[in-house]
Amino acid sequence: MSRRGLLWTAFAAVHLIVAALGWLLPNQPMGDVYLVYEPWAASTLSGSGIPGIHSSFVYPQLALVPMLLAEALSWAGGYIIAWAVLVTALDAVAFAVLVGRARSRGRVRAAWFWLGFALLLGPIGMYRIDAITVPIAVVALLLLARRPVLAAALLTAGAWIKVWPAALVAAAAVAVRRRVSVIVSAAAVSLAVLGAIVAAGGAAHALGFVTGQTGRGLQLEAPVSAFYLWRAVLGEDGSFIYYDRDMLTFQVAGPEVDVVIALMTPLLACAVGAVLVLGAIKAWRGASFARLMPPLALALVLVLIVVNKVGSPQFQTWLIAPLVLWIVLDRTAARLPAALALIVAALTMAVYPLTYGGLLAADSFAATVLTARNALVIGLLVLVLVHLARVPVRRARIRRPAAPGAEADARYAPSS
DSSP, X not given: XXXXXXXXXXXXXXXXXXXXXXXXXXXXXXXXXIIIIHHHHHHHHHTSOOBTTTBOOSSOGGGHHHHHHHHHHGGGTOHHHHHHHHHHHHHHHHHHHHHTTSOOHHHHHHHHHHHHHHHHHGGGGTSSTHHHHHHHHHHHHHHTTTOHXXXXXXXXXXXXXXXXXXXXXXXXXXXXXXXXXXHHHHHHHHHHHHHHHHHTTXXXXXXXXXXXTXXXXXXXXXXXXXXXXXXXXXXXXXXXXXXXXXXXXXXXXXXXXXXXXXXHHHHHHHHHHHHHHXXXXXXXXXXXXXXXXXXXXXXHHHHHHHSOSOOOGGGGGGGHXXXXXXHHHOHHXXXXXXXXXXXXXXXXXXXXXXXXXXXXXXXXXXXXXXXXXXXXXXXXXXXXXXXXXXXXXXXXXXXXXXXXXXXXXXXXXXXX
């Protein structure tokens, strides 16, 4: 079998296994699909009201599009199967863009990484809205150096499905030389989406997915929640795990938790700003796209995971696209971050869905697994920040002959 054939065989096998695990594993790994997405789609089609237009919506408004597409495909075997088919089809498009004819060693290794990560992460990587944005982000990053306008448009559309690709737009605006094109493209897509929302009568709820996050508590799985989780495990008075029916998540409570909640959003903004400043300094001093974009994008995504009061397990899927790009452009530098990310994926499935029941009961073993996962994610962030700080620059702002492969900004071809 050819290398390309082997990759596509593995692609099919991984997606079948992951889809099946959603039916086999405990703690409802497909729960959001049939408990949340399907009712939202049904409400929209029945005329009962459009989430994000006639009522507040936890996601950006374009998130409703894949939910409706899955409803349109549900005749073939139900909504859950339709969702799995939709995610697999989108992944197949992105996988085809990545692999091409399987002649590039970097692209082949990136493809194997993606498949390995998906398998280790399990069904949470397929049965959440984030699964729609991952292939969009992969394609956009592969196109970014050659077609920044199209790439920025794709990433912005992805951010109107789930916010996290906005971090990749910000990284692109720093690392790509045609940054004005990136910014204009992103702004144009956002204005078009906002215009459609207002025209549909949803002006009052246009940014509800942003304002709705300000009142959230500390989600159980977030790194910042470790202190309160372990107080609950140890049976300390006033610390416990509870279910927030408005946000549909499990959260933690304990002493001074409201202060921590209030601090997290400004702390996240400051952390994102600091990483962008570091990236901008590197770009201003002449760092190439190939060296700068992957660690900058990954660092921003990791900041969104680490410095966040929300910590859903599917957030780990955000690591795929920046690491795929990094492996394509510099597989040697990406080797350790990619290896750590695979361990993060495996520990995430160990937390959810495998030991999640115990975690909700404040079981010490489940809490240890979650704490180890979060510690590893924090360690990965530190490692990537070190990479970012060490990105080589050309101190003098003059043109000089570049080392072979150093100027991927100008010559990187996504079909190679």
